[in-house]
Amino acid sequence: MSKGKAPAPGKLFKAGLFALALGGFAISSTPATAQVTAFKQSLAEAASSAPAVAAFYRKNGFDAIWTGSDDASKLRRKALFRALEDAPVHGLPDQTDRIAELMAQLKAVRTTRDLGEAEAALSKAFVEYARDMKTGLLVPSRIDDGMVRKKAELEADVLLAGLKDSQPSAFMRSLVPDSAQYRSLMREKLRLEQIATNGGWGRSVPNGKYEPGDQGAGVIALRNRLIAMGFLERSASATYDAALANAVLDFQASHGLEQDGVAGEGTIKEVNVTARERLKSIIVAMERERWLAPERGTRHVLVNQTDFSAKIVDDGEITFQTRSVIGKNTGDRRSPEFSDVMEHMVINPSWYVPRSIITKEYLPKLRANPNAVSHLQITDNRGRVVNRGSVDFSQYTARSFPFAMKQPPSTRNALGLVKFMFPNKYNIYLHDTPEKHLFSREVRAFSHGCIRLHQPFEFAYALLAKQTEDPEAFFQRILKSGRETKVDLKQHVPVHIIYRTAFVPNKGPAEFRRDVYGRDAKVWAALERAGVALPSVQG
Structure with missing residues (x-):
């Protein structure tokens, strides 16, 4: 999202705009009938593009929950804007421009039509934020066909009714995933942001293999990098000594590597991953945590x-x-x-062999040799074992093959x-x-x-x-x-x-793993397209 077009949200708060009088126009607690009717018509029209939002207002008699001059409406506005301001803390898109647009729309209210449109706009912004925060910004299956996880569906009318009947700030907090893992990931995100902003973990380690007894510039670079990462106490040693070997072992354990105390090619590659890249993994893990049902x-x-x-x-x-x-x-x-x-x-x-394996792997072998894969039984549609010698497998295609295959119990x-x-x-x-x-x-x-x-x-x-x-x-x-x-x-x-390429154990620091299927790279790219951005960092 573009930056610099509007004052920072924090400045908007300090300016007292949450107590604004909606451009001098607000529905009073006892409005004139004509004014109320015009407001409801405008609200119904503006909310019609979001059916579930419109459904809430129909049930609610088209009463305002955001744009009234009562204290409850003011508290809801304040809670919404504060939540939007904090969205980047949770790895969601920056909402500076959205906040400015909503503020401007509220300040420009002059007619009942304006007011109804502003009411609908606030509800739509709230519902979008609530869904993104509670169940994730992305739809997993649209990113990779192996990510078949189903997200919980949050109905807009239920969300709006929940907000209306609750203390606004508390309700906004209830939207944040309530898991120990999510809270730990948030802390790690803040830690890595600070590290990256301050220059990261320093100079990368030259490629090579480093093992106990080695000396030289590469060993010193490895030592300094592991010190910066917190795996090694400060040391002036230029030798790959026992302390450095133990630090490498700890690093390997926390990154899913073979634990041999030797910094080979795989270990050096992981050591050289920047704080900025690790931060991406954390943000992706937060999004993935939102996809999981809380129960x-x-x-x-x-x-x-x-x-x-x-x-x-x-x-x-x-x-x-x-x-x-x-x-x-x-x-x-x-x-x-x-x-x-x-x-x-x-x-x-x-083992009842899946049809895909039968047709892709075993049928070609059976065509060439009826006695192939002899450890498997071929059975008909009644489960009876078929005599291989009586079957001409060459006549069958993947679609027409009429048999099943299974392997009986054995070691x-x-x-x-x-x-x-x-x-x-x-x-x-x-x-x-x-x-x-x-x-x-x-x-x-x-x-x-x-x-x-x-x-x-x-x-x-x-x-x-x-x-x-x-x-x-x-x-x-x-x-x-x-x-x-x-x-x-x-x-x-x-x-x-x-x-999860990033997770935080119950005890100990965050751990990282390689993106074995490349799925997290796809998730990060999708988050970026949706507006998620890293802070200005150097690491």
Whole structure:
């Protein structure tokens, strides 16, 4: 948005314009009937472009809530303008021009038509602000087809009725996401803004590999950068000593890197990310936090794709955590972002091969060799196993292939020995895997989209602990039977599959992760197009 066209909002407050008499024209508490009728007609006309706003006024008898001369109207105006002024603090677009336009419109009121138009304009500005603050500025699915999260719908008439029936400042505060994570992100945003404004973290570190015992300008630059970031106490040492190695370890841990205490290419690349870029990640994370419904569940599962982790959270505390593998960064394999509810687990599962995998990967192999992928059973529409030798696979296309494929329970099963189900149209779930070696990788994007767990048995024990005295014995007894067994969760558990390159743990400083799918870059670009801007910074 353009700057410098109007006085700063703070100056408008000091000028006392919130107590303005609307250009000398306001509806009194006992107005003339003709004046009221003209006002209502003007308001109805002006509000008609926003049906839900118009619906509120119809229910409200077209009474003014902003432009009256009563104290309640004045308090609402003041609360709205203060909220608009503070929007950039929350990573929303600067509203300086919008405030000036609304102020000018109020000051220029001379007729009942002017007043009705001003009333409608204030309501529309409020509703837009409330929606942006409460549920986010952007629509996720318009940015990336893997961001399928549904935002809560906020009806304008409900918002306006809530404001009318509440203390205005308190209602504006209630629109701000009420989560510990959002508050922590806001604090980190303010901290990074100050760091960036003051020049950032100093000189970048030359590319290379630095390890214990090394000396030279690169080591000194690394030392100074980590000191500026808060990972190392002030030191004059020019050697890659134990203190610097420990600082590198701490940095690697907080950035999702392999923790070896050696500053190699990947670590140096992350060390050199500027405060300005980290600030973008924080603002994107704040927007993403607004997309999540405030009711996360007293107990819930949180999968952060960029962190390659899956956690069980109870009353805000992480009670279990394990590594995860997410979808490969290609085509339609990227794991989607959404929330659902886990209802059951299946021990000794069969793998029912998704149709997309059958037609894209296995049908070409079967055409070339009917005995290909022999670990999978081919079944007809009644579930009966088909004799491969009696089928001419070359006659089928991806559309006409009439069979299903499945892999019976076994230690070699693609789903491993347990899967955790939250039925959804994306066919995504959490599961075990026989490919344990993948969990040692730093970047773990290898699946077809589902989330693979490093410690699935322990994950199951933690879930079952709420409904059985000895969850491990219960689980192992079913496992040893070898039979495919569905186990319902008596307490269904919300699952939130999120994508955060920036987050703040309950304890410790903010952590950052790489943008593995490039989604945050798209979100930031969309925020910029919507008017979000960084302050004038140097870092």
